[in-house]
Amino acid sequence: MKFNIALLAGDGIGPEVISQAVKVSDAIAKKFNHEITWTPALTGACAIDAVGVPYPDETHEICMKADAVLFGAIGHPKYDNDPKATVRPEQGLLLMRKKLGLFANVRPTFTFPSLIDNSPLKRERIEGTDLIFLRELTGGIYFGEKGRKDDGETAFDTCTYTRVEVQRLAKKGFELAMTRSKRLCCVDKANVLETSRLWRETVQAMEKEYPEVEVSYEFVDAVAMRLVQWPNSYDVLITENLFGDILTDEASVISGSMGLMPSASVGEHTSLYEPIHGSYPQATGLDIANPLATVLSAAMMFEDAFGLKDEAEAIRAVVNKSLELGIVTEDLASKGAKAYKTSEVGDWLVANL
Amino acid sequence: MKFNIALLAGDGIGPEVISQAVKVSDAIAKKFNHEITWTPALTGACAIDAVGVPYPDETHEICMKADAVLFGAIGHPKYDNDPKATVRPEQGLLLMRKKLGLFANVRPTFTFPSLIDNSPLKRERIEGTDLIFLRELTGGIYFGEKGRKDDGETAFDTCTYTRVEVQRLAKKGFELAMTRSKRLCCVDKANVLETSRLWRETVQAMEKEYPEVEVSYEFVDAVAMRLVQWPNSYDVLITENLFGDILTDEASVISGSMGLMPSASVGEHTSLYEPIHGSYPQATGLDIANPLATVLSAAMMFEDAFGLKDEAEAIRAVVNKSLELGIVTEDLASKGAKAYKTSEVGDWLVANL
Ligand SMILES: CC(C)[C@H](C(=O)O)[C@@H](O)C(=O)O
Ligand SMILES: CC(C)[C@H](C(=O)O)[C@@H](O)C(=O)O
Numbered sequence: 273m274k275f276n277i278a279l280l281a282g283d284g285i286g287p288e289v290i291s292q293a294v295k296v297s298d299a300i301a302k303k304f305n306h307e308i309t310w311t312p313a314l315t316g317a318c319a320i321d322a323v324g325v326p327y328p329d330e331t332h333e334i335c336m337k338a339d340a341v342l343f344g345a346i347g348h349p350k351y352d353n354d355p356k357a358t359v360r361p362e363q364g365l366l367l368m369r370k371k372l373g374l375f376a377n378v379r380p381t382f383t384f385p386s387l388i389d390n391s392p393l394k395r396e397r398i399e400g401t402d403l404i405f406l407r408e409l410t411g412g413i414y415f416g417e418k419g420r421k422d423d424g425e426t427a428f429d430t431c432t433y434t435r436v437e438v439q440r441l442a443k444k445g446f447e448l449a450m451t452r453s454k455r456l457c458c459v460d461k462a463n464v465l466e467t468s469r470l471w472r473e474t475v476q477a478m479e480k481e482y483p484e485v486e487v488s489y490e491f492v493d494a495v496a497m498r499l500v501q502w503p504n505s506y507d508v509l510i511t512e513n514l515f516g517d518i519l520t521d522e523a524s525v526i527s528g529s530m531g532l533m534p535s536a537s538v539g540e541h542t543s544l545y546e547p548i549h550g551s552y553p554q555a556t557g558l559d560i561a562n563p564l565a566t567v568l569s570a571a572m573m574f575e576d577a578f579g580l581k582d583e584a585e586a587i588r589a590v591v592n593k594s595l596e597l598g599i600v601t602e603d604l605a606s607k608g609a610k611a612y613k614t615s616e617v618g619d620w621l622v623a624n625l
Numbered sequence: 626m627k628f629n630i631a632l633l634a635g636d637g638i639g640p641e642v643i644s645q646a647v648k649v650s651d652a653i654a655k656k657f658n659h660e661i662t663w664t665p666a667l668t669g670a671c672a673i674d675a676v677g678v679p680y681p682d683e684t685h686e687i688c689m690k691a692d693a694v695l696f697g698a699i700g701h702p703k704y705d706n707d708p709k710a711t712v713r714p715e716q717g718l719l720l721m722r723k724k725l726g727l728f729a730n731v732r733p734t735f736t737f738p739s740l741i742d743n744s745p746l747k748r749e750r751i752e753g754t755d756l757i758f759l760r761e762l763t764g765g766i767y768f769g770e771k772g773r774k775d776d777g778e779t780a781f782d783t784c785t786y787t788r789v790e791v792q793r794l795a796k797k798g799f800e801l802a803m804t805r806s807k808r809l810c811c812v813d814k815a816n817v818l819e820t821s822r823l824w825r826e827t828v829q830a831m832e833k834e835y836p837e838v839e840v841s842y843e844f845v846d847a848v849a850m851r852l853v854q855w856p857n858s859y860d861v862l863i864t865e866n867l868f869g870d871i872l873t874d875e876a877s878v879i880s881g882s883m884g885l886m887p888s889a890s891v892g893e894h895t896s897l898y899e900p901i902h903g904s905y906p907q908a909t910g911l912d913i914a915n916p917l918a919t920v921l922s923a924a925m926m927f928e929d930a931f932g933l934k935d936e937a938e939a940i941r942a943v944v945n946k947s948l949e950l951g952i953v954t955e956d957l958a959s960k961g962a963k964a965y966k967t968s969e970v971g972d973w974l975v976a977n978l
Contacts, residue, residue: 362816392750392854413766413784418819425788427823431766432781461867463715466771470780496875497883500853501745514814518871522849530850 274307275578278338278542280331282316283361284551285561285614286344292563292618293342293570296590299622300574300583311338315368316346316361316551326364332371336541340577341372342570343546349553369409373540375437376444377407378572379520379548380534381503383527386595387604391528393500398526403506404448405523407516408433408441409537412467414513433467433512438474444538445510446482452507457488459495459511459519471512492519499523524548531562531603534569536576543577545569559613562601564591567621590621627660628931631691631895633684635669636714637904638914638967639697645916645971646695646923649943652975653927653936664691668721669699669714669904679717685724689894693930694725695923696899702906722762726893728790729797730760731925732873732901733887734856736880739948740957744881746853751879756859757801758876760869761786761794762890765820767866786820786865791827797891798863799835805860810841812848812864812872824865845872852876877901884915884956885944887922889929896930898922912966915954917944920974943974 279294281287294310301308313331320326326346335341346361368374382402383391391398416430442458449456458475460468472489479487490498492515498505499519503526511519524530530549537544547565555561568591575584594600599620602611612620632647634640647663654661666684673679679699688694699714721727735755736744744751769783795811802809811828813821825842832840843851845868851858852872856879864872877883883902890897900918908914921944928937947953952973955964965973 360816366817392747393745394747397745414817416781420819420823422787427786427820428769429766429784429818429820430781431784432779434775434779436778461870463713464719464767465782466773466780467782470773493870493874496849496871497878500875500878515871517814517846518849518868521846522853522875525850525853 273578274309275339276309276311276337278335278341279310279312280315280335280341280343281312282344282346282551283318283348284345284553284556286316286346286551288557288559288614289547289561289563289566290342290344292614292621293566295618296567296587296621296625297570299625300586303586303625304580304583315364317348317351319364320359320361324359326359326361327367327371332368335368335372338542340573341542341544342573343544344566345547345549345551347551347553366414369537370415372542372544373410374537374544375408375410375539376441376537377409377516377520378536378538379405379407379523381405381523381527384529384532384592384595387529387532389528390604391526393503393526397501398503398528400504401527403503403523404508405516405520406441406445406448406508406510407520408437408511408513409516410539411437412513431465431467431514433470435470435474438471439478442475442478442510445508446478446485449485449508450482454485455488455507456485457490457495457506457509459490459492459509459515461492461515462489463491467512475510495519496522499526520548531601532564532568534565534572536569536572538576543573545573545577559615560602560611561614562603563614563618567591586625590625593624594620626931627662628692629662629664629690631688631694632663632665633668633688633694633696634665635697635699635904636671636701637698637906637909639669639699639904641910641912641967642900642914642916642919643695643697645967645974646919648971649920649940649974649978650923652978653940656939656978657933657936668717670701670704672717673712673714677712679712679714680720680724685721688721688725691895693926694895694897695926696897697919698900698902698904700904700906719767722890723768725895725897726763727890727897728761728763728892729794729890730762730869730873731889731891732758732760732869732876734758734876734880737882737885737945737948740882740885742881743957744879746856746879746881750854751856751881753857754880756856756876757861758869758873759794759798759801759861759863760873761790761865762869763892764790765866784818784820784867786823788823788827791824792831795828795831795863798861799831799838802838802861803835807838808841808860809838810843810848810859810862812843812845812862812868814845814868815842816844820865828863848872849875852879873901884954885917885921887918887925889922889925891929896926898926898930912968913955913964914967915956916967916971920944939978943978946977947973
C-alpha cells in the first residue's frame, strides 16, 4: 500500500521524537512492503516565527490531502504567562482540530507490566488498568462565543453543544465499547449544566440501539475521584471537551508512563496521531526525550487509519521488548542503569523490529 | 460566649453524622463555658418532600440570623439520572450558596499519620501533603445563563466572571498564603478561556500588594496531573467554581481519608461548615457512616467563625486520639478489628474530650 502522511513535528522536543517515529514507520513499511511519503509542514510556535500564524493555510492543505497526520508537540515558553498575547501556539492546535473536523480524541491509558512500579499509585490500585477516553474535541466551551463586557471588567465563555455533536461522539463510544468489555461511562455534570443534560438525554436515547452495552452515568467530580481510587474499574468513557481535557490528563499520570501514552484524533476529513506529552522546552535539542509515545502513536495510525493490525502489533512488540531490556531514555532508566538517547532508542527499535 | 447555630442535617446519612458533631460541640461548649443554641432547618430532598422546595425561605431566614451554619449532606437517588427533573436537591445547595453569599469554599486536604497507608498513592508521594483549595462558589458556569435553542437541539451554559468576584476570592487566597508557606497557585485555563484570562490578569495585578507571596499560574489539566504525582508540592490554590469542583474532589481522595475531610464556605452574610462527603444513601439509618469529617467541620467552625482556637484544637486532638486507638467506623477499621458505630464514635469522642 501507499500512504501520504503529513508530518507536523511542531516545537520543543517535537522534531526529535517525531524523527524516531518516522524511522520506525519507514522500517515497518519496508518490512511489510508499503510506501510512505512524508510531507512536512509547520505548526505551533515555529510556524508563528516563520509565517506569523500557528496553523498556516499551507499546512492545512497538506493535512487535508494526507491519508493521516503524525504530530509532535507544540508550545513555547515565550508565549506562556501572557494572558494578553494575541497570537498563541495553542490557537493553531484548536484551529487545526476545528478545520480538520477532528471531533473525537481517543486517549487510552494502559499499563506496562515492566513499568507498573513507576506509577504514583500502589500496585494493587493500578494493575489491570486499561481504559479509553473519547473526548469531544471540536465543540463546547473551547469554541463558543467568548469575550469581555463592561469595559473589560466582565469576561464570559459560552459552552454550546448540539444533539448531533453528542450523537456522533457517543456513537464512536458505543462502537468502541462493543469491541471491548461492552461497558460505557458517560461523564457529565448533569446536576448543574444544561449542556450536560443534553449529553445525558442524548446518550440515554441511544442506549436501545446498543442493547448489549451497559451504560453508566457519572458526574465529572466523581470520576476525578474514582480515576485515582479504582482506575481499573473503567473501560470506555465519553465526555465533552473541557472535562476530557482535565480527566484524560489526570488519567495519563496514574499509569506512571506518561511518556508512553499515544493518542488519536479522528473525525470528518482525516485523522491525527500524537503523543500526549507536551513540547518539554527544557529538553529541546538534548536528545533525551522519550520517543515511545510518538512511536506508539504511529502504531495507532497503522492500525486505525490504515487498517494494518500486524504492522501495529510489530511496533508494539518491539517497544515492549525495549522496555523489558531497559533500552530506555533517562525518564525510565533504573537507578545506576544506562540511560539511552532519544535517537539511540529509535535506532534500537529499527534494528530489532 | 453565646452562639446561635443553624443546623441543616439534610439527607441520607446527614442526620446521623450531624448528631455526633452536635454532641461533641455541646461537650466542648460546656467545657469552655459557651452556650450554643441549635436551630434545625430543612434542606435538600427532605425539604422537597416536606414543602416542595429544596431550600425553603424559612431555612434561609434561620441561616441569615445564625452565627454559623453546620451542614450535613444532601441528595437522594430518586432525583438522580433524571436530566428532566425540575426540582432537584442540588438546586437547594446552589441557591443556598448564592443567597448566603458563600463565595469562597475552603477545602483542605491533609493526611493523618495513622491513616497514610489508606491512600491509593504510595507513601512517599502523599507524605507531608497539606494543601488548601479556595474554590469560588457563587459564580462561573454554575450560575450563568443556560438553556436550549433550536427546539431543544442545542444547549448552552455561560461562564461569567467579574474582576470584583475574582479579587475577593484571590484576596482570601493571598491572606491565607501569608499565614502559611507564602505560596499561592492560581489554577486556570488561560490558554483557552477568556474568563481564565481575566482571572490571571486580576491575580497578576494583585501580586504587588503581597510582595512576600510567591504566585504561580498553572493550567487546570496540569494541576489534575500534579495532584496525583506530587500533591505535597502544593500549598494554597485558588480557582474558579467548576475547576474547583473537580480538583477538590480529586484532591480529597489522595489522602485516603475522604471520610475525614472538613470544609468551610465563607462569604458575605455567614459561614457554613460541612463534611465533603455526600449523603451516602445506601448507608442511611445504619449507624455506620464515619462522623469525623463533620466533627472536624465543627472544629473549623469554632476556629474560623468564632475565633476559638483552643476549642478547635481540643476537638482535633480527640479525633486524632480516636484514630490512633482505632475507635473508628467500618471504613477505617483494620482487617479483623472491631468497627464502631457512628454513634459509638461520637460517644467516645465526648467521653474523651
Ligand atoms: C494546549 C491546549 C489548548 C490543549 C487543550 O486544552 O485541548 C491541550 O491541553 C490538550 O489537551 O491537547
Ligand atoms: C451537588 C453539586 C451541585 C455540588 C457542586 O457541583 O458544587 C457538589 O459536587 C459539591 O462540590 O458541593
